[in-house]
Amino acid sequence: LWLSFEKVRHSSPTAATLLRFCAxxxxxxxPEFLITDGASVLGPVLQPIxxxxxxxxxxxxxxxxxxMVKRNAEKGTLTIHRLVxxxxxxxxxxxxxxxxxxRVVRVVDAAFPEPEPSSWPHCESLMPHARxxxxxxxxxxxxxxxxxxxxxxxxTYLQDRGRYAEAEPLSxxxxxxxxxxxxxxxxxxxxxxxxxxxxx
Numbered sequence: 001l002w003l004s005f006e007k008v009r010h011s012s013p014t015a016a017t018l019l020r021f022c023a024x025x026x027x028x029x030x031p032e033f034l035i036t037d038g039a040s041v042l043g044p045v046l047q048p049i050x051x052x053x054x055x056x057x058x059x060x061x062x063x064x065x066x067x068m069v070k071r072n073a074e075k076g077t078l079t080i081h082r083l084v085x086x087x088x089x090x091x092x093x094x095x096x097x098x099x100x101x102x103r104v105v106r107v108v109d110a111a112f113p114e115p116e117p118s119s120w121p122h123c124e125s126l127m128p129h130a131r132x133x134x135x136x137x138x139x140x141x142x143x144x145x146x147x148x149x150x151x152x153x154x155x156t157y158l159q160d161r162g163r164y165a166e167a168e169p170l171s172x173x174x175x176x177x178x179x180x181x182x183x184x185x186x187x188x189x190x191x192x193x194x195x196x197x198x199x200x
Contacts, residue, residue: 004066005088014055015062017045022069022080023088024104024136026128030078031111034129038107101136102144108133109150115157123157130154134170137177148177152192159199171196 009016021042022030039050049056063069070079108129113119137147151174158167175192182188
């Protein structure tokens with residue numbers, strides 16, 4: 001697998017960068033819009049695929065040629081093997097892993113809508129990737145505005161669906177991050193406190 005990745009890296013830097021991003025998401029049903037909409041966050045190598053279908057198809061084609069990803073064109077999703085993810089991550093030092101984790105948090109936060117009944121299906125489709133991002137927030141201590149917002153919206157969605165046990169730790173962590181980032185008097189902190197009170 002590593003030799004295949006090296007071939008991809010030499011033939012298509014865009015495809016290799018795309019694979020690194022996918023390595024930090026949940027391996028199944030990765031929405032393609034996460035990549036195309038989030039390309040500006042993911043760095044200059046991936047930016048062209050946001051607006052150029054030719055670049056996008058070339059990158060996906062290079063990965064499929066080496067069986068690095070599977071594509072479901074009808075659903076607009078990608079799947080990456082867990083072993084490929086592990087190899088890609090293990091090839092990085094800790095700081096590089098953190099950089100990719102931060103990018104995932106920013107991209108998933110930008111894609112995650114405010115929960116309301118009409119957006120519930122969209123929220124649910126993103127939850128596996130949002131949970132992955134939440135793990136990175138804890139593991140790498142990513143205490144950013146985007147991290148606080150993502151955790152808050154995840155908790156709100158789960159609370160709206162009656163999944164209170166799942167919502168509680170996310171709501172608590174969102175509050176901690178917002179208190180640290182914004183100070184105890186900020187309106188977002190009050191909103192998080194209110195959300196946690198409603199949950200209880």
